[in-house]
Amino acid sequence: MTAQSSGVAFADAFTTGFTYDALPMHVRFGPGVIAELGAELGRLGLGRALVLCSPEQEKTGELAAEALRGRAAGVLAQARMHVPIEVAHLARERAAALGADACVAVGGGSAIGLGKAVALEQGLPIVAVPTTYAGSEMTPVWGLTEGGRKRTGRDPRVLPVSVLYDPELTADLPIGMSVTSGLNAVAHAVESLYAPDSSPIVSMMAEEGVRAMTAALPAIVAAGSDRDARARALFGAWLCGACLGATTMSLHHKLCHALGGTLDLPHAPTHTAVLPHALAYNQRATPAAVAALSRALGAGNPARALWDLAGELGAPRSLAELGMAEADIARIAEQVVTSPYANPVPVTRDGVVRLLQAAWAGEPPAVGLAGEVVA
Structure with missing residues (x-):
């Protein structure tokens, strides 16, 4: 790509045309929307969800399980950075053993990435509840780390079907982590x-x-x-x-x-x-x-x-x-x-x-x- 063509300028784009793929998902934004998590699964026709989070977010994961109102299959607080393949295997096995038909990923890129690893292999839909500003919930991009190498890819199966943005869940995010x-x-x-x-x-x-x-x-x-x-x-x-x-x-x-x-x-x-x-x-x-x-x-x-x-x-x-x-x-x-x-x-x-x-x-x-x- 040349310097002239890099970074699409509006005038050039309107003259030459462009494409844009709108990613299909449902978004709810507002204080306290985590309370509607159970209703959101019902709207999607889903029955039992495995809640995924990191060990540091286990309390928030339990809060999400409560909000599921009987639709929680369990909580797996094992998400880690860069989604190690062994953690992905654990989550896939746990979801299958519990009969989950969905994952609720609570946290940042680690938890949502783990949900994507399950979706990639087993096709379970993801409902994301972000508690950081990573943005992974908005992408069909997955990543897995094995043998010291991180593989990434794009697959529509890993795009969350629904995202609940609750600003109240970020109130306790440490300042340093908020910034980075x-x-x-x-x-x-x-x-x-x-x-x-x-x-x-x-x-x-x-x-x-x-x-x-x-x-x-x-x-x-x-x-x-x-x-x-x-x-x-x-x-x-x-x-x-x-x-x-x-x-x-x-x-x-x-x-x-x-x-x-x-x-x-x-x-x-x-x-x-x-x-x-x-x-x-x-x-x-x-x-x-x-x-x-x-x-x-x-x-x-x-x-x-x-x-x-x-x-x-x-x-x-x-x-x-x-x-x-x-x-x-x-x-x-x-x-x-x-x-x-x-x-x-x-x-x-x-x-x-x-x-x-x-x-x-x-x-x-x-x-x-x-x-x-x-x-």
Whole structure:
């Protein structure tokens, strides 16, 4: 994809035409909607649901089971980052043993990803109840980690049939996790702006999603109990996740999948540390994306603005502090360039190494093309 064609501009898209696939799902948004979980399963004609959550979210998982009003088959609080294949096998076996005909995934990307692993093999529909800002609930993208490698794919079977967004469930989300989860969502919107299958519809959602999320996060840091800010962040996560669901992933997500699957780095903090550098790598070739992000962020250099924002919010900005060794840079770069995702500029080994070196050290992002470093 050339610099001229990257990042779909409205005028060009209306002249040449575009496509957009609206993903089929039912969404309920509002304080207290978790109480309607049982009614939602009834509306869908589902009988018994296995509730999936992480160990940290077990209390919320039990709350969801209560809200199912007799439709709960059980609670499995074993979800983990990057969906290890052994956990996927456990969830599939438990769902079959309990006779569940659906999964209710409560939490962030780990729980929803586990639900997708069950849906991928057994076809059980997913009702998602997000409690973070990851956005996984809006996508047909699945991921499984086995043997130190994370495999991803797209399949309509893993798209949740219903999503209940209850801002009250995010009120106790720790500030640090709120920030990194929110910036993870922003990464989805950023890449959608220069995806080869972007469109004016996606661009509008992406710009508004970034605007909503980056306005909400400082308010959450200032007062974690700010319900308006929590609701705005959840709305932003919905929009950003929908962008990821509608478009092709690029270099940023490839990097994060390699770092997470191979090194088991924490998911959302890794996205937070990598995003400014991946955007800087592509920024000169994506003028329409830069224009949209500049409007949303109120800054002319979006890559630097996101790096600055992460620092202001107290988020990690280096892969070193997340546990990555400098010696790992070469093998991650090799993995990325061996099977790259679609990207607006060439994904070169030298370029990826330079990007990872800067992200590992926590340096400010340098805007350049395919390995060119510009201060």
